[in-house]
Amino acid sequence: MNLSLITQNGQFFFHAGLMALFIFGASVLFTTLIAIICGTLATLRPAAIRVPIRLVIEFFRDVPQVVSVFFIFFGAPVFGLQLGPLAATILALSLWGGANGAEIVRGGITAVPHHQFESARSLGLSPYAIFTAIILPQALLPIIPAYAGLCNILMHSTSLAALVGVVELLKSAQIVIDRAAYYEGGAPGLTVYGFILFVYYIAGLLMSAAISWLEKRFGQSRAEQRF
Amino acid sequence: MSSPFDWSYFWSIAFLFLKGLEMTLFLAVICNALAVILAYVFAAAVHFRIRVVREMILFYVSVIRNTPLLVQIFFFYFGMPEIGVRTDPTTSGIIVLTLWASAYQTANLRGGIDNVPRALTEAMRALGLRPIDAFVFIVVPVATRAVVPAMMNTMVSTIKNSALLSAIGVPELTFVAMDNIAETYRAIENFVALLIGYLAIVLGFSAMMTSLERYLGRGYRR
Numbered sequence: 315m316n317l318s319l320i321t322q323n324g325q326f327f328f329h330a331g332l333m334a335l336f337i338f339g340a341s342v343l344f345t346t347l348i349a350i351i352c353g354t355l356a357t358l359r360p361a362a363i364r365v366p367i368r369l370v371i372e373f374f375r376d377v378p379q380v381v382s383v384f385f386i387f388f389g390a391p392v393f394g395l396q397l398g399p400l401a402a403t404i405l406a407l408s409l410w411g412g413a414n415g416a417e418i419v420r421g422g423i424t425a426v427p428h429h430q431f432e433s434a435r436s437l438g439l440s441p442y443a444i445f446t447a448i449i450l451p452q453a454l455l456p457i458i459p460a461y462a463g464l465c466n467i468l469m470h471s472t473s474l475a476a477l478v479g480v481v482e483l484l485k486s487a488q489i490v491i492d493r494a495a496y497y498e499g500g501a502p503g504l505t506v507y508g509f510i511l512f513v514y515y516i517a518g519l520l521m522s523a524a525i526s527w528l529e530k531r532f533g534q535s536r537a538e539q540r541f
Numbered sequence: 542m543s544s545p546f547d548w549s550y551f552w553s554i555a556f557l558f559l560k561g562l563e564m565t566l567f568l569a570v571i572c573n574a575l576a577v578i579l580a581y582v583f584a585a586a587v588h589f590r591i592r593v594v595r596e597m598i599l600f601y602v603s604v605i606r607n608t609p610l611l612v613q614i615f616f617f618y619f620g621m622p623e624i625g626v627r628t629d630p631t632t633s634g635i636i637v638l639t640l641w642a643s644a645y646q647t648a649n650l651r652g653g654i655d656n657v658p659r660a661l662t663e664a665m666r667a668l669g670l671r672p673i674d675a676f677v678f679i680v681v682p683v684a685t686r687a688v689v690p691a692m693m694n695t696m697v698s699t700i701k702n703s704a705l706l707s708a709i710g711v712p713e714l715t716f717v718a719m720d721n722i723a724e725t726y727r728a729i730e731n732f733v734a735l736l737i738g739y740l741a742i743v744l745g746f747s748a749m750m751t752s753l754e755r756y757l758g759r760g761y762r763r
Contacts, residue, residue, distance in 0.1 A: 373736075376743045378704035381715055381735055388719075389728045470609035477611075477708055484612055491619070501623035507616035511608045518607030 316494075319502055320509050323490050330486030331513065337400070337472040337482060341407035342465055348412025353419025354445070367416075374413030379471055382406045387478045403475040411468050418460045422453035455532050462525040469521065470514070483510050551730045554721055558734050561717035564631075565742060568713060569700040572638040576699065577692070579639065580646030581681070587647070588654055588676060598647070605644035611705050613637055618709045634706035642699040649691040653684030686757055693750040700742060714738045 320327070356367045374382060386395075386409075387402040397405060426449055434444040476485035487506045494502040583598045605613070617626075618633045628636065657680050665675040707716035718731040 376701075377736060377739050378701040378715065380704045380707070381718075381732075381739065384715070384719060385732050388722055389732045392728050466607075470611075473609040473611040484609075484615065487612075488615070503620035504616070504623050507612060507620045510612050511604070511616060514608040514612060515604060522607075 316500060316502060316505050319490065319494055319505055323486075326490065327483070327486055327509075327513075330481055330483050333400075333480065334472040334475075334482040337404055337407070337475055337480070338469050340404045341411055341468050341471075344404070344408035345411030345415050345464070345468065348408060349415025349419050350450075352412060352416035354423065356416060356420045357423045371413045371416050374410050375417065379407070379410050380474055380477065382410045383474050383478060399475065399478040399480045403472075403478060403480055407468060407471050407474070410471075411464060414464055415461065418457050418464065419453065421460075422457040423449060425456065426452045458525070458529055458532060462521075462528075465525075466518065466521060469517065473514075483513060546729055546733075547727065550725070550727055551734065554717075554730065554734060557717050557721065558714065558738060561712060561714040562738050562742070564711065564713040565700070565703055565738070568635065568638060568703040568706070568711070569696075569742065569746075571635055572642055572703070573696045573699055575635075575639045576642030576646050576695075579643035580650050583643065583647040584650040584654060585676060587651060588680070589672070602644045602647050605641055606648060610637070610641050610702055611708065613641060614705060614709055630706070630710045631712075633709060634703070634711040638699060638703060638706065641702070642695060645695045645698070646692060649688045649695060650684060652691070653688035654680055656687060657683050689750075689754050689757055693747075693754070696750070697743060697746060700746065701739070704739075 352367055352371065355363055356371065358364055377385075383403055383406040386397065386406040387399065390397065390402070430448055430452065431444065434448045439448070472482055473484040475482045476488065479485070481489070487510045491502045491506050494500065494506075583602070586594045587598055614634070614637050617637045618628075618630065621627070621633075661679060661683065662675070665679050670679070703711075703713055704715040706713060707719060710716065714735060718735040721731045722728050
């Protein structure tokens, strides 16, 4: 164990951590948008809308995340879409997350009892009001646990950015290890990778705490509504 | 730069992809089987509250589930040799993926075991079953049936996550594809082949598991 390796490179790791946080934040944001839009579209009646969306969702769900990252980074330029490592990772994670999230949202919407649609319609609400005021609130609350799981995976997936060259936590660890092994020798691997695991572990615990707080809060308000 | 889809190239890489597919399938079978076995052992140790072992297993499960698999792979492959554990990429891959999957399967199983109705455990005690018999013959079957869907999901994740092992050079599907691309710059053909490979594995596995689920659920139709 050579902890000075961590303290000496503290600032470097801090910036790498910020980069990971940025990738996480951006991909969660886009994931949520894609998930709500595509998840809703996938519940619509016309097959012309539903079928292609379901196909795209299935495509991204069945392919490993790394493959979608590699596909956007190495494959998309063939179609004229040339993205840097950071943008490619965020796009790939968002599409992957969006596809999985859309499936979750679709499940939530189909789980809303059908009489809710019918009651809302008989009250004369517009389709937009039916969706935003009646269906979406009831659909989104029960899917918080599944959505939290998705966010957790997305947080871990920020490490995939290292494979296409973004300097986030894992890549920063590799750089520090390479340099330390080259100039100082010794055994930096366990220490530095262990440190990265520790950082992710703490971040994961923090997120679990935040999610259980969310669940408790929304669960309560839901219980009050019901009784 | 690159011409549209080139069929002759596509067929020329088919054999390489079959080799990769074989490796991915091998990883899928070995890792999932070992992980499920380990998960039952771990879940039993936690269930019976074996003192230090229980805490260690719970800590292990939470560490694995709260850290990225890719970092775990690098930690094991590049870190462990420093304390004398030096294994080749494929062995390292099998070990890490098995440990990863077993943590998730343990969590799944624990969920099932905790949800076995209290009346059932009390009835077992009233009948005078030894705790170990009660666990093996009553708790495990009931819990397993409840968690089969969750375990299936984890198995599919394990198969898909085997793609991460390409980062340390395990010659599975993704590695084959990226290797080909590095060699010939033909991205599209390789990604199409990759997609077909994973679709075949994942959909085939899902079909198999659905029939298994139906088999396990027989007599439980509502």
